[in-house]
Amino acid sequence: MSLRFAILGFLSVRPFSGYDLKRAFDQSVRHFWTADQAAIYRTLGELESKGLVEHERIAQDLRPDRNLFRPTEAGLAALDDWLTTPSPAAPRREPFLVRLFFSGRIDPDALLALVRAELDSVHDELRAFGDYVASLEAQVPDATDAWKAAMIGPLLTLTNGVSLGVAYRDWLTRIEGQLEGGSLTAELLLADLRAQLPDTDSSG
Amino acid sequence: MSLRFAILGFLSVRPFSGYDLKRAFDQSVRHFWTADQAAIYRTLGELESKGLVEHERIAQDLRPDRNLFRPTEAGLAALDDWLTTPSPAAPRREPFLVRLFFSGRIDPDALLALVRAELDSVHDELRAFGDYVASLEAQVPDATDAWKAAMIGPLLTLTNGVSLGVAYRDWLTRIEGQLEGGSLTAELLLADLRAQLPDTDSSG
DNA sequence: ATCAGATATATGTCATGTCACATATACTAC
DNA sequence: GTAGTATATGTGACATGACATATATCTGAT
Structure with missing residues (x-):
């Protein structure tokens, strides 16, 4: 699945919360990849359980706490590995x-x-x-x-x-x-x- | 899901068995729709339970029996209805x-x-x-x-x-x-x- | 003889994706 | 007041899809 790598890609630029990621997907890659909000949170949890990302809880005065995620060294290595590996042709559904x-x-x-x-x-x-x-x-x-x-x-x-x-x-x-x-x-x-x-x- | 309508579409041309359908997908619509063999058999079962297709068991001398499926009147009506209704833009995954x-x-x-x-x-x-x-x-x-x-x-x-x-x-x-x-x-x-x-x- | 490959149908399981819902706070507009 | 919108994080149920496996028979090549 490319979703986990797309998430790692965004995190390689700067830290994101799940909410930020949802907006980033909707705004910048919508024309070739969509991500469901539930899928983003679940994938973040999965990536964390594999040690590819870690998070920090940020308290905010006026808004709910944010969970800010950043990639680990292993996460960046996994991303770079995926980025340089061609994937088999994606099936089309039209x-x-x-x-x-x-x-x-x-x-x-x-x-x-x-x-x-x-x-x-x-x-x-x-x-x-x-x-x-x-x-x-x-x-x-x-x-x-x-x-x-x-x-x-x-x-x-x-x-x-x-x-x-x-x-x-x-x-x-x-x-x-x-x-x-x-x-x-x-x-x-x-x-x-x-x-x-x-x-x-x-x-x- | 378009799979059930793609199947109904093929059946509207002539009767197919599940095996025939798999080959038809692989040969003619592969460039815009792929179908898993398991999905085809399950979808045929689902369509039959809804009364949209029916099947006839054909005994063969030299090969296993074939289950030949054909659409019912309701199935053809459902197909034509779907064919004339535009669907929302399909999300791309590239x-x-x-x-x-x-x-x-x-x-x-x-x-x-x-x-x-x-x-x-x-x-x-x-x-x-x-x-x-x-x-x-x-x-x-x-x-x-x-x-x-x-x-x-x-x-x-x-x-x-x-x-x-x-x-x-x-x-x-x-x-x-x-x-x-x-x-x-x-x-x-x-x-x-x-x-x-x-x-x-x-x-x- | 035996093994691979085509014909033919079907289930089990896991991964993935989507939809709906639940929770909580604060600001804005009516 | 109160309804709606934005911020923010999550869960549960269901739909869909992919992969592996099971069964059974015949054909053709080695």
Whole structure:
């Protein structure tokens, strides 16, 4: 499970409480990893029982006590080990594609509605990326070199979200056009595929 | 869970045994949905207890008996209902991006190795798509109209796999180049992002 | 002869993830 | 007053998924 390593990763930057971690997940890695609050607290407990993190109870005047977690040496070693080890391809689970796969059963209008609903959510996602990028750009003028270096990893994941989001939007838009134009045929789709695929030794 | 609807979808085409279903998943929808064999048998049992599928035991001379499942009227109705209802965006889980996000901790060579390992697996995937497309193209000349119509859904999911696979490959290749050239900076990545993003109301 | 592999179905168990709930305090808005 | 929101930490129950294992028969290779 990557959750424990994602948590160790955050803790390698600065100490976090469970509550902080939940917000960090929601704000910064939501587009490629989500974490349930219950899972975070349980994973912290598990990591502590394995000696990979330790915590300190901080009393606060106006709020409940916080349990501030930080990684141990063993925790950082486990993190670095995981970071440098490629993991097997993650299985994908795309309910929208399951619907498309069996879309022969529903009428073209219902299919078009599905495609448009999906397009809406991609547009929302791209807009959210745009807002986030704008807020980062505003911070650049007075950013330190250390901050810029630390942002490279997060920025790389952002470029992934944007590149794939744009590709997904373009793919949906193409389908939308074909559905509207009534030109959605097996031959057309095969030709599309052939045009996009790298040449698979066509000269034998 | 989409698994039960994916199963109903297959059964809406023709009767399947659990064993057949496992092979159908592995062969045709592997790139966007995987199914554990145990999950298939259990889900079939669950669907049957809800009256959405029924089965018939077929004795065979040379092999173990097969339990052939087919959908009931209620099952087909549940399928069509699900097919036309958009589902909320599925959470993504990308261990590779978690590694990238925290890649500031590891040295650039290790990061380059990670990127190249990922590129290898994308190339393999695209090659598999290419082979599959070639096999489909070979079948087109003597395909019936009914077959072509039935292939539209599956072909749509293929175009998704190829479009996103190509985008993912291109994104990885860009990072590989930037890592090799030593030009990976926060400024460059932000400029990349800005160039790709649709204009977010630049004129207020 | 024997062993691996394909066909075929099924259970047991563990890990993981999600949802709902429980507890407690303080600030803000109505 | 009191309802809602934010801070903060947790538990219990259930759903889902992955892995290992069990059974049984036939085919083909060594």
